[in-house]
Amino acid sequence: MKPVSNWVAVTAFSLAIAGCVTINIYFPAAAAEKAADQIIDEVWQLKPEAATKEGAPSR
Amino acid sequence: MKSVWKTVFVASLLSATLATAQGNLEIDTPAISAIKSSMSQRHAQLAPLYASGAVGLKSDGSLAVHDANVVPLAQRGKLNALVAAENNDRTALYREIATANGHPEWAGDIRNTFAQRWIDKAPGGWWVEGSRGWARK
Structure with a gap:
């Protein structure tokens, strides 16, 4: 039982990281x-x- | 119950901030500004060439000689040089925008986005390349 829940946790964690x-x-x-x-x-x-309002007359 | 709402509120604030941060691409770097000013100076020479049909906008975000015959023979070398210089600047621009935003691999997507917008924004009379070849807008 314990190894399975570890795998689930690892998978969920990897999925979450991949999602980010x-x-x-x-x-x-x-x-x-x-x-x-x-x-x-x-x-x-x-x-x-x-553009012409500001810079055009100076040219 | 109150703390749940508080959490929801903080979470939505955070996501709103993130959404705002992702709403713009960084385009204010010295490299991008330099390319922009080089391109707008060149545009003074290119504008009459677009209007006469000598050059046209390609669907890949570059430009090309469309009809060299409208340019006097003596000036065709200059025409080709202008097109080549503009295409160098455009490639550099797409690359610099991608790099400035930390994703060099976006350069192709940025090129495609620009390709569409150059063509959409081109004034009537200019030649543009569509899915069925060259057409005059």
Whole structure:
């Protein structure tokens, strides 16, 4: 009886650890999309009305 | 009973904090900023080439020469150099974002995400590569 419950405990523990790791390595698609939008807006200088308000006359 | 609610409250607070922490990717590193400014400077030269159809956006997050014939022969070397430099920066950008977030293996997923967003955000008239080949937006 005792060895079995040990195995159950070990298995449960491993599953719990594996679960944590799985959550942490999951690719955050929505966050990546947000980051991409932010970088593309900067590189392509989209939203010109926001940019021209501050820096445009100095050029 | 009270302590149960207290535990639930603390647990939900903790999970909310975790959710917020996972809501953004780190993109403010010196390496990423350097690549961004290099790319936005180059964009001044690339913008007319996108508009004329000389270059187009590929579905793999890079760009390619789409129609070299619209560029005078003398400038085609420069066209190829611009495309190559931009693709180097893009590959470095995808890699740096993955590394900055502690997951170098995400570079491919980040590339795919960018590929979709470059194409979605491209203005009308630009050439983009879809599942059925090149098309003009």
